[in-house]
Amino acid sequence: MFAGALTATQSHPVRTRGVPAPSFLPRARQISLFAPEGEIYAQGEQAGALYRIEFGAVRVYRLHTDGRRQIVAFYFGGETFGLEAGRTHSFFAEATVHTGLSKFANAPGELASQELMTLALRSMLHAQEHLLVVSRQSAVEKLGAFLLDVAERQGDLDHIDLQMTRVDIGEYLGMTIETVSRSFSKLREEGILRLHGAKTVEIIQPEKLVLLCK
Amino acid sequence: MFAGALTATQSHPVRTRGVPAPSFLPRARQISLFAPEGEIYAQGEQAGALYRIEFGAVRVYRLHTDGRRQIVAFYFGGETFGLEAGRTHSFFAEATVHTGLSKFANAPGELASQELMTLALRSMLHAQEHLLVVSRQSAVEKLGAFLLDVAERQGDLDHIDLQMTRVDIGEYLGMTIETVSRSFSKLREEGILRLHGAKTVEIIQPEKLVLLCK
DNA sequence: CGATAGATTGACCTCATTCAACAGGTGTGG
DNA sequence: CCACACCTGTTGAATGAGGTCAATCTATCG
Structure with a gap:
């Protein structure tokens, strides 16, 4: 029945607005499915792969020491996430709804490519925009x-x-x-x-x- | 007398902890001096150059529509800043105290270099850390x-x-x-x-x- | 040494949080 | 297909943290 949800959702055109498809990455063989609350990666796990959302939505968050959760970003259909500064993930990534992802193994030698740079700068910009919103008064x-x-x-x-x-x-x-x-x-x-x-x-x-x- | 402040400050070893010297960039000819509140670059200006702080401190900020200022980062001696997502600056950069900077012209072709990638990822990480601090409750x-x-x-x-x-x-x-x-x-x-x-x-x-x- | 911007402290008030009760919507099993 | 249960969301009242306004203090620079 989740397979049903898959086809149903895919029948809608996947939105790719804002983020171009990562053509520089090797084509993903298949789409991984995640149920709501499904974990995509966890803090401490080895980083390196990138994920493109085919349908659904993802939250990326971190845990404060007091147990509170701080979501640093949401990602929607057509967007790519997973890039991080270190070799291991500093964040958790989970699906918020039924979600389909293409996973791209990210060869370390490729790290210097122009497109990855763009992705890093975009993430930086997004974090700064988020900061402006959160520091808003009301x-x-x-x-x-x-x-x-x-x-x-x-x-x-x-x-x-x-x-x-x-x-x-x-x-x-x-x-x-x-x-x-x-x-x-x-x-x-x-x-x-x-x-x-x-x-x-x-x-x-x-x-x-x-x-x-x- | 500002020249005096310069030599006095420089007699202290410039801290380079945390951020390696950008050896991949062309050597700067000279150090530019900025008085407190001195503008280094403004929103809308062409971006591309990088700045290394020899002494002093810099704030990078953005203006809200209501006139409020949101500082997104401080930079101290030994640190490098100026990298941004677009071709033009989205932020303002000003010295907070008497400050000396080395300016590096950043050739566009070099944008994909490993070191710049590191700088971009570092900026991303910093923005995310800042977000966690600001979203802290008390x-x-x-x-x-x-x-x-x-x-x-x-x-x-x-x-x-x-x-x-x-x-x-x-x-x-x-x-x-x-x-x-x-x-x-x-x-x-x-x-x-x-x-x-x-x-x-x-x-x-x-x-x-x-x-x-x- | 005086002037002035920057920093501290106090009183009051606004607004988000907390605690609690209730409503609605979704999904499950019968 | 319906009924029930549970999770999610909404609304209310009381509390408290931070903002606002104002007065005072102090550090720095000319």
Whole structure:
């Protein structure tokens, strides 16, 4: 039945917007499937491989000593992740929903290639953007900036598919699930967005949201 | 008299700990001097060059639309900065104190070199570490983690030379100067550190601080 | 040695967190 | 296909940490 989910999801065109397909990497033989909460790699494991998301979504996070989780990035269909500074992973990577990945063995000699450089700089830029969002003062602004980011990456303002729980969003933005929920409600009450279920968001007044968050 | 400050500072050995000298880059002819608040580059300017700090300190920041400043990194003696994702700078770089820099013209063809890759991955890692610090819950923990970072990079726990104002620290950690000051006071009251003037910090109980922040 | 920017401390207030109860939606088994 | 159970999300009230405004102190530089 997960195989069913696979074909069903794949029948949608995989979004590749923003991140070009890593043509410089050897073609992956097959797609690995991950159930929600499924671990892709763990902190301490040997790094080196790259992963391209065919469908689904992934969270990359780290654990604080007090047990709290800090999600440093989400990745969606068409995006590539897995590049890290050291030889071993400093982060955990897990699927947030049913997810299909292409894995690329990354030969160490290839590390200096232009494309990998681009990927590293992109990751750096993303971390800095994330920093700007998290250091934003108000909870509503944080959530708004997050939603705009996701909408842009998914290429559709009218139909954002969150593919993650309020817990995930909270751990990404550095706030509690209650505050996340309240912020959604505030944006809804102000007529900026509409919720169709908890995970499908429609942005009605993008201008207002941009004005608020950018 | 600034020339005097130059020789005086240079008589101290320039710390190169953590960041190897960029031997892969063409030797710089001379050292450029910057007064406190002096602009090194601005957002929108053409990027490409790298800078090595001979003495002094640099802040790299970005402006929010509401005018607030978000400092994304500090750099100290021996460290190299200036690498960015795009062709133009997304950030501003300014000296926080009297600073001397070696500028390296960065030939575009060299972009794929192993050493630049290392620099990019280091920047990525730093941005992610910074994110973890800022998303830490309490103000005292943020400041403690920051001090440990600076102490490690300067290689001396007993004598941290901050080389920046409370405003800078606040804009780096995402809190007000009052909260920064109060956090310093709390750490002092708990006997973890001692202040000799506002910018010279002596960490008396590093274990306690590590326990609190790491 | 005086002027001035930077830093500290206090009082008050706002807003996110915490704790708790409730509602809704999803998935499972009958 | 329906009913129940559980997980997820929402909302409310009380608490507390950090922001804001303001006054005072002090370190540094001319």
